[in-house]
Amino acid sequence: MDYRDSHEERAFRARFRAWLAENNPGLPASSTDDAYWQRQAEWHTALYRAGFFGLSWPKRYGGHELPTVFDVILDEEVARASAPPRPSLGYLVQGLTRHANDIIKDRFLPGLISGQERWCQGFSEPDAGSDLAALRTTAILDGDEYVIDGHKIWTSYSDVADWCFLLARTDATVAKHKGLTAFAVPMNQAAIEQRPLKMINGITTEFGQVMFDGARVPAANMLGDPGEGWRVAMTIVSHEREPGELGYQARYAKTVKELEKKVAAAPESFRNDVRESVAWAYVQTEMLRLHVCRRLSERLDGVDHGPGGSIDKLLMTWTEQSVGAAAVAVAGSSAITDSENVELKTYLYSRAQSVMGGTSQIQKNIIAGRILGMA
Amino acid sequence: MDTRDTPEQAELRRSARQLAANLGVRSVGDLDDLDRRARLAAAITDAGWLELRDDSGDGSPLASAVEAAIVADALANAVADAAFLGPLLAKDLARRAGLELPVATTLAFNPRLDGPGTATGSATSATAEAVYAVDARGAAEALVLIDEGKGLHLGSITLGSLAETDRGNDLTRAVLTIPTGTAVRPLAGSGEISSADLVQLQALGLALTCADLVGGMRGVIDVSVEYVKERRQYGVAVGSFQAVQHLLAEAHVLMEGSLSVSLHAAWAVDALEPSAALVAARIAKTYCARAARTINETAVQVHGGIGNTWECIVHVYLRRALLSSLLFGDDAAQLNALADDRLGVH
Ligand SMILES: Cc1cc2nc3c(=O)[nH]c(=O)nc-3n(C[C@H](O)[C@H](O)[C@H](O)COP(=O)(O)OP(=O)(O)OC[C@H]3O[C@@H](n4cnc5c(N)ncnc54)[C@H](O)[C@@H]3O)c2cc1C
Numbered sequence A: 001m002d003y004r005d006s007h008e009e010r011a012f013r014a015r016f017r018a019w020l021a022e023n024n025p026g027l028p029a030s031s032t033d034d035a036y037w038q039r040q041a042e043w044h045t046a047l048y049r050a051g052f053f054g055l056s057w058p059k060r061y062g063g064h065e066l067p068t069v070f071d072v073i074l075d076e077e078v079a080r081a082s083a084p085p086r087p088s089l090g091y092l093v094q095g096l097t098r099h100a101n102d103i104i105k106d107r108f109l110p111g112l113i114s115g116q117e118r119w120c121q122g123f124s125e126p127d128a129g130s131d132l133a134a135l136r137t138t139a140i141l142d143g144d145e146y147v148i149d150g151h152k153i154w155t156s157y158s159d160v161a162d163w164c165f166l167l168a169r170t171d172a173t174v175a176k177h178k179g180l181t182a183f184a185v186p187m188n189q190a191a192i193e194q195r196p197l198k199m200i201n202g203i204t205t206e207f208g209q210v211m212f213d214g215a216r217v218p219a220a221n222m223l224g225d226p227g228e229g230w231r232v233a234m235t236i237v238s239h240e241r242e243p244g245e246l247g248y249q250a251r252y253a254k255t256v257k258e259l260e261k262k263v264a265a266a267p268e269s270f271r272n273d274v275r276e277s278v279a280w281a282y283v284q285t286e287m288l289r290l291h292v293c294r295r296l297s298e299r300l301d302g303v304d305h306g307p308g309g310s311i312d313k314l315l316m317t318w319t320e321q322s323v324g325a326a327a328v329a330v331a332g333s334s335a336i337t338d339s340e341n342v343e344l345k346t347y348l349y350s351r352a353q354s355v356m357g358g359t360s361q362i363q364k365n366i367i368a369g370r371i372l373g374m375a
Numbered sequence B: 001m002d003t004r005d006t007p008e009q010a011e012l013r014r015s016a017r018q019l020a021a022n023l024g025v026r027s028v029g030d031l032d033d034l035d036r037r038a039r040l041a042a043a044i045t046d047a048g049w050l051e052l053r054d055d056s057g058d059g060s061p062l063a064s065a066v067e068a069a070i071v072a073d074a075l076a077n078a079v080a081d082a083a084f085l086g087p088l089l090a091k092d093l094a095r096r097a098g099l100e101l102p103v104a105t106t107l108a109f110n111p112r113l114d115g116p117g118t119a120t121g122s123a124t125s126a127t128a129e130a131v132y133a134v135d136a137r138g139a140a141e142a143l144v145l146i147d148e149g150k151g152l153h154l155g156s157i158t159l160g161s162l163a164e165t166d167r168g169n170d171l172t173r174a175v176l177t178i179p180t181g182t183a184v185r186p187l188a189g190s191g192e193i194s195s196a197d198l199v200q201l202q203a204l205g206l207a208l209t210c211a212d213l214v215g216g217m218r219g220v221i222d223v224s225v226e227y228v229k230e231r232r233q234y235g236v237a238v239g240s241f242q243a244v245q246h247l248l249a250e251a252h253v254l255m256e257g258s259l260s261v262s263l264h265a266a267w268a269v270d271a272l273e274p275s276a277a278l279v280a281a282r283i284a285k286t287y288c289a290r291a292a293r294t295i296n297e298t299a300v301q302v303h304g305g306i307g308n309t310w311e312c313i314v315h316v317y318l319r320r321a322l323l324s325s326l327l328f329g330d331d332a333a334q335l336n337a338l339a340d341d342r343l344g345v346h
Helices: A007-023 A034-049 A069-080 A090-099 A102-114 A229-240 A249-265 A272-299 A308-331 A342-354 A360-371 B007-023 B028-032 B034-046 B065-077 B085-096 B160-164 B195-230 B242-271 B274-302 B304-308 B314-326 B331-343
Strands: A119-122 A138-142 A145-156 A163-169 A180-186 A192-197 A207-218 B105-109 B118-121 B126-128 B131-134 B141-147 B152-158 B175-178 B183-186
Touching: A007 A069, A034 A102, A069 A249, A069 A272, A090 A102, A090 A229, A119 A145, A138 A163, A145 A163, A145 A180, A163 A207, A163 A229, A180 A207, A180 A229, A249 A272, A249 A308, A249 B331, A272 A308, A272 B242, A272 B274, A272 B331, A308 A342, A308 A360, A308 B242, A360 B242, B007 B034, B007 B065, B028 B034, B065 B195, B065 B242, B085 B105, B085 B131, B085 B141, B085 B195, B118 B183, B131 B141, B141 B183, B195 B242, B195 B274, B195 B314, B242 B274, B274 B304, B274 B314, B274 B331
Parallel strands: A119 A163, B105 B141, B118 B141
Antiparallel strands: A138 A145, A145 A207, A163 A180, A192 A207, B105 B131, B118 B126, B126 B183, B131 B175, B141 B152, B152 B183
16 A cells, blocks of 8 residues: 555656646636636647646557556646646546447547547436436437437537537337437537526536437447447446546645635634634545545556446535535625625535536435445 | 555455454444453454554564554454554554563553543652543553653553443443552653654554544444345335435445545555644544544434444444544544644634
């Protein structure tokens, strides 16, 4: 057991730290400011060009084939420099890598990883959230194309996406989990309409609704086999639940640092419960960092966590929400009197963490059923 | 970075769990089985676990805090009622003073239980403040720090007749009350205990009490999951109710988070500077003590009425967790210390 950097890890850390000192774009937090999203692509490209993105992914597609623990180092350095977190799209990479054929991988992975092509994930629908397999969007074969009709919602980054990782029903005659298929659908076509949704904290670039009205996708853009869609989706959501994949702890650490600075500047003006709330957010953020270290180390054995991702998702959620609670505590009355108050936005955004990627209740169902054997 | 057990650590974990499963406490009735208890104590001694922090020859301990934490976790998992933590910490302190302890000795704590007990006096005679000998089962003596006005040295209290007094409320580890004014025997040749020594001892104590808490969490969750799968109401197992499932799922997640912080804290004791090790330990203790409280309360709840009886093993876990939480300072104490550290003193 050793938490210290190996020789290679130390060299990587130093190299990244030096680069970051020159190249930190100093963006506001993704959770509170549309400005982040306007410049996220730039940040993605900069990281990629400098060789700091896709660390654990295949070289063939633009990655570096490093052990996943290098992502922890990257996240730690990002947090240390209060730089923006790395774009989180590892779960899409995992979905493609695991399920798509070589032609698809060669076509799509390089653009996804380099940031040249941007993606959104079209799973949820107005009537299919937790019960995702109830989704009704259809894909019907017409020649060598599929025709898509349906309504997706909560689709993150749909406003800027070139491609949609779409889950649709291709066979209505079989059991609901078995009739689903995944596709890479080009977003830039007239039969797709994108309607942004304004989030609880006022930002407008987090997610939107996407209407498919006879949209077309080449049959060759199928991701996996016909009827494999549920398994593809489960690969994606299980990785979407892993903080090591997402790198969110860098965002939490950055917020905690800002809150600490604010309190430390005038310790006497904050009540003890506010101090405790900030210190607890720090404890949780450290817990999450160390938990990710443990998880990624376990992966060195090639252990695939399966339902364990639900544990990680809950730890990540509790961490983000403790940071949100600390933020609103530090803000005090200005959370309500100041219409631009950032802490309030942080707090409000944190409430979404127990919904996105599968709600906390669903994670607990999975843990009780598949880990504790209580179902 | 590779946070996995080394092969030796994995083997120690396996054998410690095996031993604890064979000789630990599985029911409240087991606590009266003195023969079992004696075999457990003998097995711990024979395994050499009490010596893990003895001098390896160059002043450093024989084994790192990680190995000690592995054993602490395994013993707590089976609410083992034989001394480990107290004697181990006493030996760690003795090593720092350049001493060997000829008889079974545990550590005395101050009245808040958040650090070693103290005495005042000289190099030849001293008397204790009110202190508590923790984990005193089988111990003949308890160590205290003697403040001679010019540095701290070690002294020892003979427990002898005190062994018959109040043994405290953790049913697995005896806590003896030692009244103010009890004679303390200064230990000849005791080197000075520096403030860095005390910081390291506190980091070690916090890390090991976290390991103890985590082992207990896993134990009490296992007991509870097993119970709710058996217990039937409305014609079905109560574990099929989502409300019950969610309580235990949360407990399981809290245990996993606790494990992640506690492993790091144990590693930090010997690998990091004392002050950094203490921060790691404070983080772990804050998290683990809070989690342990919630998990044990969940365990009582999902047992229903039986969970509120002396009969049910759950309170054995809960009581042990309350003591481990307090030792070297509970979650509130650690959180306040972290806040002062990071936010400036109030
Ligand atoms: C910020 C954000 C970003 C998102 N991004 C995307 C995205 O990019 N792509 C995408 O496809 N989706 C995305 N989602 C959607 C997300 O996955 C769904 O919102 C989520 O799965 C819940 O579905 P729902 O909103 O329909 O809620 P519902 O399923 O209607 O749930 C309502 C409530 O009922 C509870 N509930 C439901 N079923 C059960 C059950 N079986 N047991 C116990 N409780 C239950 C839920 O926990 C919840 O509290 C995003 C959501 C958010 C908030």
